[in-house]
Amino acid sequence: MKYLITTILTLFFVFPFAFGDxxxxxxxxxxxxxxxxxxxxxxxxxxxDRSITAALLRMHFHDCFVRGCDASILIDSTRGxxxxxxxxxxxxxxxxxxxxxxxxxxxxxxxxxxxxADIITLATRDSVAMAGGPRYDVATxxxxxxxxxxxxxxxxxPRSTVSAAQQAFAANGMSLDEMVTLLGAHTIGxxxxxxxxxxxxxxxxxxxxxxxxxxxCRPKKGDPTSFLDQNTSMVFDNEFYNQIILKRxxxxxxxxxxxxxxxxxxxxxxxxxxxVFERSFINAIVKMGNIRVLVGTDGDIRKNCRVFxx
Numbered sequence: 001m002k003y004l005i006t007t008i009l010t011l012f013f014v015f016p017f018a019f020g021d022x023x024x025x026x027x028x029x030x031x032x033x034x035x036x037x038x039x040x041x042x043x044x045x046x047x048x049d050r051s052i053t054a055a056l057l058r059m060h061f062h063d064c065f066v067r068g069c070d071a072s073i074l075i076d077s078t079r080g081x082x083x084x085x086x087x088x089x090x091x092x093x094x095x096x097x098x099x100x101x102x103x104x105x106x107x108x109x110x111x112x113x114x115x116x117a118d119i120i121t122l123a124t125r126d127s128v129a130m131a132g133g134p135r136y137d138v139a140t141x142x143x144x145x146x147x148x149x150x151x152x153x154x155x156x157x158p159r160s161t162v163s164a165a166q167q168a169f170a171a172n173g174m175s176l177d178e179m180v181t182l183l184g185a186h187t188i189g190x191x192x193x194x195x196x197x198x199x200x201x202x203x204x205x206x207x208x209x210x211x212x213x214x215x216x217c218r219p220k221k222g223d224p225t226s227f228l229d230q231n232t233s234m235v236f237d238n239e240f241y242n243q244i245i246l247k248r249x250x251x252x253x254x255x256x257x258x259x260x261x262x263x264x265x266x267x268x269x270x271x272x273x274x275x276v277f278e279r280s281f282i283n284a285i286v287k288m289g290n291i292r293v294l295v296g297t298d299g300d301i302r303k304n305c306r307v308f309x310x
Contacts, residue, residue, distance in 0.1 A: 037106055038102055054190070058093055058189070083148040096306070099116065122138065124289075158251040183253070184240050191226060204259060
């Protein structure tokens with residue numbers, strides 16, 4: 001149980017309320033209502049579309065694992081540059097229009113003050129709580145990146161092994177335990193059939209689920225989706241871990257978490273203790289949100305999250 005003690009101690013002593021030039025309440029003087037504005041707009045969207053939590057979590061992850069948490073994923077491609085948004089792994093990332101709406105409101109309240117990188121971080125935090133997940137503070141003060149290239153995008157995919165995914169997380173300063181924790185965010189959201197259709201004959205999948213997914217993916221037109229958590233599909237909880245123990249993981253990487261000795265012990269711990277999972281999630285998501293951040297005079301504060309300032 002050493003890793004449990006480490007996780008809890010890390011939460012309270014390594015991640016307090018300041019991270020270098022980042023700090024909780026960074027906009028307290030320059031834009032006092034910033035976090036309230038973000039929360040209100042996310043709440044309105046969540047009330048209409050509960051799937052926005054999964055969308056924001058994915059956007060946050062895809063942003064932070066490429067050049068750090070600098071909102072480079074938000075940049076639109078131009079004639080002279082294909083941005084990260086054009087990369088294959090980002091083809092199904094969504095929620096960009098929500099970030100635009102938040103940015104527009106913040107520019108009206110406090111022009112050129114709140115970064116797009118902080119908007120992603122805050123919106124993700126708020127949406128997790130709205131979906132039933134833990135509430136937590138995040139430090140702000142990130143600045144926006146000045147580069148967004150399709151060639152920089154290299155992300156662990158749904159068919160990754162635990163070892164391969166671990167390498168990708170380690171390259172970003174994240175541990176194996178933190179990887180297992182963050183993949184628990186698959187407790188909400190969906191996956192397209194194209195991401196798991198090769199598993200429909202996998203003996204490591206529950207036969208009932210195989211049959212269900214086969215029916216979902218049978219249509220030849222389009223690319224249907226399935227919930228990643230077959231039980232509490234729209235609630236942020238620890239049920240994902242119980243599902244993969246029952247061989248009801250939809251994605252290959254998800255199921256491998258419960259099968260691989262590297263990760264299976266922690267999966268069992270999280271499945272049996274929601275409080276431990278929530279504490280570990282706070283630890284991991286806060287740490288991820290601080291990967292290679294730009295602070296101080298580095299980077300910029302974009303006026304429009306989709307384009308670099310002129």
